[in-house]
Amino acid sequence: MARSKATATHSKATKRGTVKSKRDADTNGNLDDGRKAGEWGRAWDIDVFSIVSVITLLTTCPLMVFYFHVACTHYDCALSSPILGLFKGDITLTDFFNQLPPVTLDGFQIVLPWVAFQVFLYYVPDLLHYVLPGYVGGICPGAITPSGVQLQYQVNGLQAWAISNGLFLANGLYFNWFPSTIIFDHWGEMLWVANILGYVVAIFVFIKAYNFPSGAKDCKFSNNIFYDFMMGIEFNPRIGKWFDFKLFFNGRPGIAAWTIINMSYAFYQYHTYGYVTNSMWIVNILHAMYVVDFFWNEAWYLNTIDIHHDHFGWYLAWGDCVWLPWMYTLQGFYLAYKPVDLPQPVALGIMALGLAGYFIFRAVNHQKDYFRRTNGEGLIWGKKPEYLEARYYSGDGKQRKSKLLLSGWWGVTRHMNYTGDLMGCCAYCLACGFDHILPYFYLVFMFILLTHRCIRDEHRCKAKYGKVWDEYTSRVPHRLIPGVF
Numbered sequence: 089m090a091r092s093k094a095t096a097t098h099s100k101a102t103k104r105g106t107v108k109s110k111r112d113a114d115t116n117g118n119l120d121d122g123r124k125a126g127e128w129g130r131a132w133d134i135d136v137f138s139i140v141s142v143i144t145l146l147t148t149c150p151l152m153v154f155y156f157h158v159a160c161t162h163y164d165c166a167l168s169s170p171i172l173g174l175f176k177g178d179i180t181l182t183d184f185f186n187q188l189p190p191v192t193l194d195g196f197q198i199v200l201p202w203v204a205f206q207v208f209l210y211y212v213p214d215l216l217h218y219v220l221p222g223y224v225g226g227i228c229p230g231a232i233t234p235s236g237v238q239l240q241y242q243v244n245g246l247q248a249w250a251i252s253n254g255l256f257l258a259n260g261l262y263f264n265w266f267p268s269t270i271i272f273d274h275w276g277e278m279l280w281v282a283n284i285l286g287y288v289v290a291i292f293v294f295i296k297a298y299n300f301p302s303g304a305k306d307c308k309f310s311n312n313i314f315y316d317f318m319m320g321i322e323f324n325p326r327i328g329k330w331f332d333f334k335l336f337f338n339g340r341p342g343i344a345a346w347t348i349i350n351m352s353y354a355f356y357q358y359h360t361y362g363y364v365t366n367s368m369w370i371v372n373i374l375h376a377m378y379v380v381d382f383f384w385n386e387a388w389y390l391n392t393i394d395i396h397h398d399h400f401g402w403y404l405a406w407g408d409c410v411w412l413p414w415m416y417t418l419q420g421f422y423l424a425y426k427p428v429d430l431p432q433p434v435a436l437g438i439m440a441l442g443l444a445g446y447f448i449f450r451a452v453n454h455q456k457d458y459f460r461r462t463n464g465e466g467l468i469w470g471k472k473p474e475y476l477e478a479r480y481y482s483g484d485g486k487q488r489k490s491k492l493l494l495s496g497w498w499g500v501t502r503h504m505n506y507t508g509d510l511m512g513c514c515a516y517c518l519a520c521g522f523d524h525i526l527p528y529f530y531l532v533f534m535f536i537l538l539t540h541r542c543i544r545d546e547h548r549c550k551a552k553y554g555k556v557w558d559e560y561t562s563r564v565p566h567r568l569i570p571g572v573f
């Protein structure tokens with residue numbers, strides 16, 4: 089029964105694909121509905137709302153990170169205190185600016201060697217895929233870009249993560265070459281350097297896109313300079329054959345540092361209070377699972393939205409250098425200042441929520457990957473999957489095929505992977521208790537990020553797949569929560 093339904097769906101969609109195939113691209117790559125072939129990447133024409141949003145984000149995000157830092161270091165982690173103090177006149181703006189962390193040589197001496205070390209590790213050929221069964225590393229192909237190019241990547245993030253994190257842990261537990269709390273001790277000073285780095289990288293790729301782009305056909309210029317600066321012009325900026333800005337900055341230095349930053353907070357707790365709280369353990373363990381999962385699946389990651397669809401601009405450059413390391417590790421930072429001892433049943437419940445979220449997140453991502461790799465032939469939840477056959481055009485005017493899965497998790501909602509991710513975020517925040525709202529900012533942020541991402545992605549999928557996408561959304565009507573949203 090399931091099989092015949094699947095075949096029916098498949099053949100119906102194929103017919104639709106045949107109808108669509110009449111909509112061929114002309115020699116200039118123009119489609120008969122006015123769009124250009126491959127015109128399914130990021131936006132071209134920017135409305136006033138987008139420009140206002142972009143300028144707001146460019147100006148407020150860096151301030152926000154500093155604000156959070158000051159709230160923890162000077163206001164007992166009470167997020168509203170600095171702003172209320174300013175409104176009530178208890179403090180002046182000058183007082184607030186005096187509370188910002190200082191710019192010091194130490195900040196540069198920690199961040200710059202760390203980035204240099206990551207660049208070095210980025211060039212060390214991967215050995216782990218020879219010894220770890222099931223791990224995919226070494227030279228791997230990326231996805232096909234809108235202009236029809238397929239790049240090769242050197243996938244060795246797991247190795248870089250293991251070496252960097254192993255050295256940090258060995259230092260903290262045994263060697264003592266440098267203080268294990270070094271990151272906690274200099275976190276504010278490092279924030280300045282990371283900001284400088286994020287802006288330098290964003291400005292560099294912006295200039296590069298105009299003067300020496302790596303893939304000119306995949307560059308996208310909108311009608312607005314702020315939008316281009318923020319969302320990026322080049323799709324895959326590179327230096328030489330292998331240094332890929334997107335892969336490097338997305339994974340290293342930010343994500344590889346994530347677990348090291350958390351460890352530094354745990355060491356701080358240990359040295360200050362004599363033990364590490366169960367809440368700190370939970371945050372460290374759940375974050376570490378997420379990070380290791382990311383590096384274990386780095387080859388798969390080449391097909392996610394960040395690498396496959398986003399252009400490289402300030403959003404990724406600054407986001408990877410500053411936002412991710414500072415805002416994604418807020419719970420550990422908070423717990424270093426405000427240790428929370430959770431009753432054991434509560435700790436177990438939170439851990440169970442985090443693990444369930446992780447399980448869903450991984451299972452959904454794996455299911456799509458498996459479905460695409462087996463070209464729809466592999467079993468999903470023990471049955472032959474239902475899917476829609478879709479066609480689209482790349483910028484070279486070629487018609488290509490794709491499949492949209494209707495079975496398994498992808499038939500429950502259109503983005504159950506985001507739902508699992510959000511359950512994990514909920515667990516990290518709950519581990520911090522309810523005394524302060526500050527650690528919960530992460531959950532609010534992730535909710536906005538992932539719902540916005542959902543909408544952005546669906547807009548792109550609609551442009552790419554047309555009516556077949558409409559059919560998918562009518563068959564699977566909800567985005568994140570079955571029956572609700």
Ligand code: NDP
Binds near residue numbers: 493509
């Ligand atoms: P997805 O992995 O969900 O990929 C979306 C893409 O999948 C679509 O663009 C489309 O691409 C394809 N697709 C959509 N529907 C179907 C379907 N039914 N069948 C087959 N393919 C389909 O999104 P992301 O890349 O955003 O996320 C990857 C993971 O990373 C998620 O688990 C997410 O939670 C996580 N993430 C975490 C972030 C963080 O900051 N912690 C930030 C962003 C993501 P195509 O063009 O190939 O058809």
